[in-house]
Amino acid sequence: MAVPPMPPPEPPAWRWEVPPEARPEAAPEPPPAAAPPPPPTAPAPAAGRPEVHHLGDRAPTYAPEPGALPSADPAAVEALTPDTVLEGARYGTYTLRAASLRGDSARFRGEARRDFLLTARFGGGDEALVLVVLAGGDRAAPGAAEAAAELGRSVAAAVGRSQERLADDIRAGRRDALRSGLQRLTDRGYGRLRARAAELGLAEDAYTAGLRGLLLPVDPQCRTRVCFGSGAGGLFRLRSGAWQDLEPVEETSPESAEPAERGFRFRASVARPGDTLLLCSGGLAEPMREEASLPAELAVRWSEPEPPGLAAFLADTQLRLKGYADDRTAAAVWEA
Numbered sequence: 001m002a003v004p005p006m007p008p009p010e011p012p013a014w015r016w017e018v019p020p021e022a023r024p025e026a027a028p029e030p031p032p033a034a035a036p037p038p039p040p041t042a043p044a045p046a047a048g049r050p051e052v053h054h055l056g057d058r059a060p061t062y063a064p065e066p067g068a069l070p071s072a073d074p075a076a077v078e079a080l081t082p083d084t085v086l087e088g089a090r091y092g093t094y095t096l097r098a099a100s101l102r103g104d105s106a107r108f109r110g111e112a113r114r115d116f117l118l119t120a121r122f123g124g125g126d127e128a129l130v131l132v133v134l135a136g137g138d139r140a141a142p143g144a145a146e147a148a149a150e151l152g153r154s155v156a157a158a159v160g161r162s163q164e165r166l167a168d169d170i171r172a173g174r175r176d177a178l179r180s181g182l183q184r185l186t187d188r189g190y191g192r193l194r195a196r197a198a199e200l201g202l203a204e205d206a207y208t209a210g211l212r213g214l215l216l217p218v219d220p221q222c223r224t225r226v227c228f229g230s231g232a233g234g235l236f237r238l239r240s241g242a243w244q245d246l247e248p249v250e251e252t253s254p255e256s257a258e259p260a261e262r263g264f265r266f267r268a269s270v271a272r273p274g275d276t277l278l279l280c281s282g283g284l285a286e287p288m289r290e291e292a293s294l295p296a297e298l299a300v301r302w303s304e305p306e307p308p309g310l311a312a313f314l315a316d317t318q319l320r321l322k323g324y325a326d327d328r329t330a331a332a333v334w335e336a
Contacts, residue, residue, distance in 0.1 A: 053315075055291070055293040056293060062105060062107065062325060063104070063108070067108050071110065082113070084100070084102070085099065086099050086314060088313075089121075089130060091130065091218045092218065094334060094335050095307040095336070096119075096132070096332075097310065098117060098330065099117070099313060099329070100327070100330075103325045103327045104320065105326065106139070106325075113145070115134065115281050118156050120160065123163045128163075129166060129216065131160070133211070133212070134213075135147075135212075143206065144209065150193065150196065151190070155213060159185060166182075166215065169181070171224075178266075178268055182228040186211065190208070193208055209231065210231030211229045211231055211233070212235070212281070213229055214277075214333070215227075223271045224270055225268070225269060225277060226266075227267045231282075233247075233279075233285055234280050234285025234289065238302055239272065240274070247265055273336060276302050276333065279332070280328070284328045284330050286324060291321050291324075298319070301316050302316070
């Protein structure tokens with residue numbers, strides 16, 4: 001049986017394809033849009049800088065910052081006194097801050113600071129004593145600065161030489177021995193001033209200064225604080241948010257031409273946790289007693305859990321009040 005022939009193949013269907021070599025290259029995809037840069041970070045607010053403020057409705061007469069420098073003698077540059085002195089320490093349960101600065105009047109007139117401040121540690125270990133001595137003279141007296149420095153240094157040196165005995169008396173609570181010993185050292189210091197005044201041909205009251213001293217044991221088990229001195233100055237204690245004047249000024253005795261406040265001052269007491277003790281020269285003691293706004297402001301500032309740093313303590317010390325332009329010297333102790 002004959003097989004019929006196969007039909008011729010159909011022509012292939014055309015496919016409209018472009019040869020690969022003729023194809024246009026695909027446009028590259030655009031890169032992803034870059035994320036916008038973050039907005040500039042605002043600088044963190046700077047910590048509040050201590051500023052010098054004034055209290056009361058009227059600003060003091062003088063500018064709050066130093067103006068003229070004191071005149072200097074090229075042959076006695078070692079006697080130049082800086083405008084401001086700052087000190088601080090921390091031992092056991094207490095923190096100490098101390099400052100001495102020229103008053104607004106002296107800064108304006110280009111006069112040297114007349115107040116004197118000295119801090120020292122005598123001895124070592126738990127038997128050591130920290131001493132703060134501050135002295136301030138009458139700004140109208142010709143030798144006020146020299147008298148304050150001489151008195152402060154002589155009493156500090158005498159205390160340093162008696163450190164072991166004083167430390168033993170403090171730990172044993174022998175207050176009568178402390179009083180008599182410190183009064184003897186203070187009287188010797190004033191005796192030297194009187195002798196020096198005679199050498200200079202000055203009246204005794206023209207070459208003198210008020211003195212305050214503070215003895216702080218390093219031993220953390222001993223919380224006795226000893227204050228002593230004579231003349232202008234003050235001792236205050238901040239306890240439970242209220243100030244106590246521990247040296248209230250007495251009136252002049254009618255039998256004596258000398259103010260009763262010029263007698264020897266002594267106080268030894270056991271500090272309580274949270275107490276703040278303030279020892280100061282007359283330039284700060286006067287407004288503390290006479291202007292209610294100053295102790296009120298300091299009570300608020302010094303009731304914080306932590307004591308102020310040196311810069312903050314300086315700003316606190318120089319809170320200004322109209323009518324009070326003398327040098328200011330202060331030492332404060334915060335009890336943990």
